[in-house]
Structure formats: structure tokens, C-alpha cells
Amino acid sequence: MNLELLAIIVGAYTLAIGYLGWLGYKKTKTASDYLVGGRQIHPMLMALAYGSTFISTSAIVGFGGVAGMMGMGILWLTFLNIFVGIFIAFIFFGRPTRRLGAQLDAHTFPELLGRRYNSRFIQGFSGTIIAFLMPLYAAAVMIGGARFLEVQLNLDFKIALFVFSCVVVTYVFFGGLKGVIYTDALQGSLMFISMVILLVITYNKLGWLHSHADLTAMAAQVPQGLIAKGHQGWTAMPRFGSPLWWQMVSTIILGVGIGVLAQPQLAVRYMTVKSGKELYRALVPGSIFIMVMTGVAFIVGALSNLYFWKTFGKTAMEMATDVVTGKPNIDKIIPIYINSVMPEWFGYLFMLCMLAAAMSTMSGQFHAIGTSFGRDIYQQAIAKGKHQERTVPIAKAGIFIGFVITIILAYNLGLGIIAIATSLFFGMCASVFLPAYVSALFWKNSTRSGVIAGMLAGIVIWGFWIFFVHEKESAALGLCNLLTGKPSLVTGSIWAVVDPIIISLPVSALVTFFGSLVTPKKTMNKTA
Amino acid sequence: MFGFGDIWVTLAYLLCIGSTLFCIIYGIRHWNDDVEMPTPTHPEDENTDFEDTI
Structure with a gap:
């Protein structure tokens, strides 16, 4: 890569992000601005912020890698992401959440539940769960972004991780939710453009009409270990009831597909718009964005097998096998594919896309972790509602604590953790919050x-x-x-x-x- | 169909496209619905009287 050009691109991107973070900071006057964007966010911005927070490097690098291993059966997750994660989420959950949030003047997801039931315990307990378990998910996203920088720029993984997370925490810290949403909108746009180009170039390379059939014909190349677990080729579902089928359906498709409904950092987005009308309008950009993001990642992840086989005589898993440990690291499938197949200029664009995907999700996570520490645990549960005038400084302190916990976790998690940690967190949210959230609303x-x-x-x-x-x-x-x-x-x-x-x-x-x-x-x- | 190996993957592929189109049409049909703005029951950052403690 041309390092000078790269420095200019990354510099321009960082300046743009810095400007939007500063804009968020300038427009943040009250605690409501800092916590829920003043409840006046435009539906297009809300949809992009929701989508880009939802879709992280976990979805693109992690789950794209899973598609490279398991195949296109994971497209069921894309369907659930659109139908459950956008349609049901916006219309059946978003509208009542926004209404109830405004009526109760709730500023966080735990506060919505806590005020609905007049219970400090519910608010404090929910905040504790988010503050201590969301860093696992945030660490997975952080690793996804840093892994990409590692492969693409030959950077040291630990340095990449640190620099990259410091940039995010700075604009969340100062800009609050307005800073998060403004930067999300730019990042979401970059992600969308990159993924459309990735799909077009991939189909151009492998054939618009016959690439799926060619991949189907490769079923005999599936490694024996995966066949034994139920793999039936990259364009078919695993054998019904097999271990691989259970892993795909229960952990990946259901865990993430349903868990999205009770994600605190996403639910708070509904409370940022003025009325229910905005949520109907947000359906249009939201659904297109999610289909392009996850659909492209999963199709390209699976099709990477065809490219690698034609070019190197290897499957995606073999390409991603670590030469030292001999173990496949499926988190590397997408970065290796981009590096080998795409033109150089796209490498720069996709690097920005990955940075944007990771940063937009992490900013929402840091904001949720910080407000849980500050607003839900300290201010409401421990201080019993005192220090209302210090909501913002307390939330900022919480953001810093969440950042430290996340970075420690990110340095210590193992290989191939991105998709697993994401699924675990989504599953936990569904188990703990979904019944309470549904009951609170309905x-x-x-x-x-x-x-x-x-x-x-x-x-x-x-x-x-x-x-x-x-x-x-x-x-x-x-x-x-x-x-x-x-x-x-x-x-x-x-x-x-x-x-x-x-x-x-x-x-x-x-x-x-x-x-x-x-x-x-x-x-x-x-x-x- | 579409070169996929089984009906389940084909169905998922079609449902992805179908559900996106459904969302677009639904969003446009309800473009101006639900315009009410509720009045907050609590003033900004007012303390709420909770009944339980931890």
C-alpha cells in the first residue's frame, strides 16, 4: 500500500470524524442531549445510526468469516436482521418505546425499565449487566477493527487496537449521543458504498449468473471434519439436527436475529426521534442498509471459497489457517479475500469501511456502557437519584471506566472470538431483557x-x-x-x-x- | 434455483429481498402516520420517586 496516500485518506477521515464529534459537542447543552440526542434526531440519521451501530466488524469480518466456513445458510440471519431487526424492531418495539420513553422521561434503556416498574433495582441490575457484559461484545468489535488494520497495514495488533479505540472514546466522551449519531451517519454511508462495490466486484470476478452454481459444485472440497459435523456444501444448510446445524441455527441465527430486539444501545435510538412518524420513515433506509451490509458480507464470505479454490487451490478455511499454530482463524477470511482479490484503491476504501463499522458500533457501546455506569448504577441505584445536575460528568466517567475494561478484555481474548462473543452478548440480552422489555411495552x-x-x-x-x-x-x-x-x-x-x-x-x-x-x-x- | 444447493438457502435469499421490499413499501405507505408528540410526565432530569431500593 502507498503509505502517503493512506496517511492522507486516514487523516481526512479522522478530521471529518473529529468535526462531527465537535458538532455533537457544540450542540449538546443538556443531559437529554448527551443521553438521548435531545429527542429531535432526523429519521435518516436515526436509521443510519441504528444500522451502523447494529452492523459492526463482527457482522462483516466475523460473520462473513463464518459464512466462509459454514456457507450461505447464514443468509437466514440477514432475513431476521431485516424482518425482526428493522421491521418488528422499529414498528412494534420502536414506536411504543419512544412513546413510553418520552412519557417517563427515560434517558437509558435500564431507566425505561426501571421507571416503568418504579424500581431502582431493575434499573441498577440492568445497568450492571450492561456495564460488565457489554465490554465483551465491545472487545470483539475492537478486535475485528484491529485485525483488519493488522492484515491490511501490517501494523502491530496491540498498537492498532489501542490507537483506534482511543479515537472512538474521545468523540463519545465529548460529543455524547449527538456526536455518536453524527459520526455514525458518515460511517454508515461509507460502509454502504464499500459493501455495494465489494458485491459488484466479487460477482464481476466470479460470474453474475454461474458463481452460485460453481460454489455448489465445490461441495466435495468441504473438509472432512466439517462434513462429519453436518456440512453439506457452501450453498446448502448443514444437515438438520447436526452439531453444525445447531451452531448455525441456535447460536448465530436465533441468538443474533432475536437478540437484536433487546439491545440496549439500539433501543435507546428509538428514544432519539421526535415522533412515531420518524420510525416509519426510518424503515426505508434502515432495511436497505441492513440488507446490503449483512447480505453482501455473507454472500461474499461464502463465495470467497470459490475464488480461493480457483486461484490457490485452497478453501477459505485453509487460506485462513495460521502457519504457526496450524489452526484456522476464520476472522481472517474476509481481510485475506479483500487483500487478494480487490484492486488496491478498494483496499483503502474498505479499510475505511472497516474502521467506520467498528467505530460506529463501539461508539454506541461505549455510550451505553458509560451511561449504565454513570446514570443507572451510580446516580440512580447507588446515589438514589441525587446529583442530577452532574449527570453528564458522571456518564463521562462511566465511559472512561468502560473503555478501560474493554481494552483489557480485548488484549486477552483468544482467536476467532469475534462472532462467538457477539452471539453470546446478543443471546444474553434476549434472555435477560427481552421478556421484561416486552412486558413493559405490551x-x-x-x-x-x-x-x-x-x-x-x-x-x-x-x-x-x-x-x-x-x-x-x-x-x-x-x-x-x-x-x-x-x-x-x-x-x-x-x-x-x-x-x-x-x-x-x-x-x-x-x-x-x-x-x-x-x-x-x-x-x-x-x-x- | 439461483444455483443454490438446497431450497432453504434459496428461500433465505428470496426472503432477504422480499422483506426489504416489504419494509420500503410499508414505510412509504405510512410516511405521515403517528405524528403525536407526548408530553413528558417528568420534567427534565427530575428525580423520580421509586418505590423499591436495592
């Missing part, structure tokens, strides 16, 4: 005790499942091995590959439902 008879019981059941079952049952995590975490001498309590059975969300979400929903039926409905409920 069920007038839900009770505070029922909701608290459901949230606690969700986190306990989810935690038990990842520590003792779901082998991918339980083996890595090591607690089960320490106590029982086995990587999972059910090693060898199909349960060891069933994602926590399949169990913890229904349990949490049932506990919330029956808990609300058997506990008295006091006068505490606000407007539903």
Missing part, C-alpha cells in the same frame, strides 16, 4: 416482582449454560473442568452445542409471565 398486568424474577432467572440460566453446558464456552472458561473434570456436563450429547438462548429465553419468559400472575399488582406501574 402487558399492563406485568408486575415488578414478576419482571425481576424473570430477569434473574434469565441471567442465572444463561450463566449456568455457558459455564457448564455449551461446550464451546464452558471448555474455554474452564470452571466445569475444574469442578467435574469434564469440559461440559453433557459432553458428547447434542445439548453441548445448543445455545443458551434456546433454554434461557423461554425460562425467563415463563418466570416473568407466571411471576406476574402470582404476585400482587401494586399501584407502581406507569403507563404501558
Whole structure:
């Protein structure tokens, strides 16, 4: 790469981001501006901010890499991302959330739940979950961005990680949610343009009409290890009920596809617009953006096998196998593909796209982590609502704490973690928050005790499942091995590959439902 | 169809395109719906009286 040209491009991008962050800072006068963008954001900006926060390097590099390994069955996730993540989210969740948020003057997702049930516990507990578990997801996004810089620029991974996250935390810290949304809009536009070009060049290279059929014909090249797990080729779903099918359907498709509904950093976006009309309007850019982002990443990820096979006689997984450890790192499939197939000028553009994708998601995450520490945990739960005049400085301190936790995690997570950490966080959000959130919006008879019981059941079952049952995590975490001498309590059975969300979400929903039926409905409920 | 290896992937591909078109048409049809602006029940940053504690 031409380093001078690269420096000019990155410099211009950083200046533009700096300017938008400064604009956010200048337009932030009140705590409401800092926390929910003053509730006056334009629907186009809201849609781009929602989409670019939703779609990170995890979706492009991480899940694109998963498509390179598992194939195009993951397009079911794109469908859920559009139908559930945009249509149901904006129309059935966004409009009532915006209305309730304005009525209760809620400034964060935990505050929405807490004020709905008049419960400091709900706000503090939700804030704690976000503040301590979202850094796992943020670290995964951070790694995705830094991995790309590592491959593309030959930068040291640790330096790339640090510099890149410092830039993000600076504009979130000063610009608040307005700074986040303005920068998201620019980043979302860059991402959109890059992904359209990536799709066009890929189909031009591999054939618009026959590339899918050529990839289908490559089914015999699937590695034996994957065939044994149920792989049937890169243009077919894994064998029904096989371990790979469970991993794809339960962890990746359902975990992320449904988990999106209860993402705190996304739910707060609904509270940034003036009226429900804006959410109808945001459907148009939102759906196009998500289809292009995830659809292109998954199609290109799977088709990379065809390119690598034709060019190097290797599959994508073989291309991404580390020469030192001998282990495949699927997070590298997309960066290697871009490096080998795309023209040099696109390398620069795509690098900006990756930086934009990671930065737009991280900014939303840092903002959510920071406001959880500052607003939900400290100000509302610990200080019992005091220091209202210091909301912004307290949230800023929270952003800094969240940044430190995230960067420590990012330095210590293992290889191939991006998609797994993202799925885990989405699944956890669905298990803990979704039943409470649905009840808060739609069920007038839900009770505070029922909701608290459901949230606690969700986190306990989810935690038990990842520590003792779901082998991918339980083996890595090591607690089960320490106590029982086995990587999972059910090693060898199909349960060891069933994602926590399949169990913890229904349990949490049932506990919330029956808990609300058997506990008295006091006068505490606000407007539903 | 479309060169895919099974009906499930073909269906997912078509649903991606179909659901996007549906969102676009739905958004345009409801372009001016739901224009009410609720009055906040709490003034900006006012403390709320919570009934429980932690």
C-alpha cells in the first residue's frame, strides 16, 4: 500500500470524524442531549445510526468469516436482521418505546425499565449487566477493527487496537449521543458504498449468473471434519439436527436475529426521534442498509471459497489457517479475500469501511456502557437519584471506566472470538431483557416482582449454560473442568452445542409471565 | 434455483429481498402516520420517586 496516500485518506477521515464529534459537542447543552440526542434526531440519521451501530466488524469480518466456513445458510440471519431487526424492531418495539420513553422521561434503556416498574433495582441490575457484559461484545468489535488494520497495514495488533479505540472514546466522551449519531451517519454511508462495490466486484470476478452454481459444485472440497459435523456444501444448510446445524441455527441465527430486539444501545435510538412518524420513515433506509451490509458480507464470505479454490487451490478455511499454530482463524477470511482479490484503491476504501463499522458500533457501546455506569448504577441505584445536575460528568466517567475494561478484555481474548462473543452478548440480552422489555411495552398486568424474577432467572440460566453446558464456552472458561473434570456436563450429547438462548429465553419468559400472575399488582406501574 | 444447493438457502435469499421490499413499501405507505408528540410526565432530569431500593 502507498503509505502517503493512506496517511492522507486516514487523516481526512479522522478530521471529518473529529468535526462531527465537535458538532455533537457544540450542540449538546443538556443531559437529554448527551443521553438521548435531545429527542429531535432526523429519521435518516436515526436509521443510519441504528444500522451502523447494529452492523459492526463482527457482522462483516466475523460473520462473513463464518459464512466462509459454514456457507450461505447464514443468509437466514440477514432475513431476521431485516424482518425482526428493522421491521418488528422499529414498528412494534420502536414506536411504543419512544412513546413510553418520552412519557417517563427515560434517558437509558435500564431507566425505561426501571421507571416503568418504579424500581431502582431493575434499573441498577440492568445497568450492571450492561456495564460488565457489554465490554465483551465491545472487545470483539475492537478486535475485528484491529485485525483488519493488522492484515491490511501490517501494523502491530496491540498498537492498532489501542490507537483506534482511543479515537472512538474521545468523540463519545465529548460529543455524547449527538456526536455518536453524527459520526455514525458518515460511517454508515461509507460502509454502504464499500459493501455495494465489494458485491459488484466479487460477482464481476466470479460470474453474475454461474458463481452460485460453481460454489455448489465445490461441495466435495468441504473438509472432512466439517462434513462429519453436518456440512453439506457452501450453498446448502448443514444437515438438520447436526452439531453444525445447531451452531448455525441456535447460536448465530436465533441468538443474533432475536437478540437484536433487546439491545440496549439500539433501543435507546428509538428514544432519539421526535415522533412515531420518524420510525416509519426510518424503515426505508434502515432495511436497505441492513440488507446490503449483512447480505453482501455473507454472500461474499461464502463465495470467497470459490475464488480461493480457483486461484490457490485452497478453501477459505485453509487460506485462513495460521502457519504457526496450524489452526484456522476464520476472522481472517474476509481481510485475506479483500487483500487478494480487490484492486488496491478498494483496499483503502474498505479499510475505511472497516474502521467506520467498528467505530460506529463501539461508539454506541461505549455510550451505553458509560451511561449504565454513570446514570443507572451510580446516580440512580447507588446515589438514589441525587446529583442530577452532574449527570453528564458522571456518564463521562462511566465511559472512561468502560473503555478501560474493554481494552483489557480485548488484549486477552483468544482467536476467532469475534462472532462467538457477539452471539453470546446478543443471546444474553434476549434472555435477560427481552421478556421484561416486552412486558413493559405490551402487558399492563406485568408486575415488578414478576419482571425481576424473570430477569434473574434469565441471567442465572444463561450463566449456568455457558459455564457448564455449551461446550464451546464452558471448555474455554474452564470452571466445569475444574469442578467435574469434564469440559461440559453433557459432553458428547447434542445439548453441548445448543445455545443458551434456546433454554434461557423461554425460562425467563415463563418466570416473568407466571411471576406476574402470582404476585400482587401494586399501584407502581406507569403507563404501558 | 439461483444455483443454490438446497431450497432453504434459496428461500433465505428470496426472503432477504422480499422483506426489504416489504419494509420500503410499508414505510412509504405510512410516511405521515403517528405524528403525536407526548408530553413528558417528568420534567427534565427530575428525580423520580421509586418505590423499591436495592
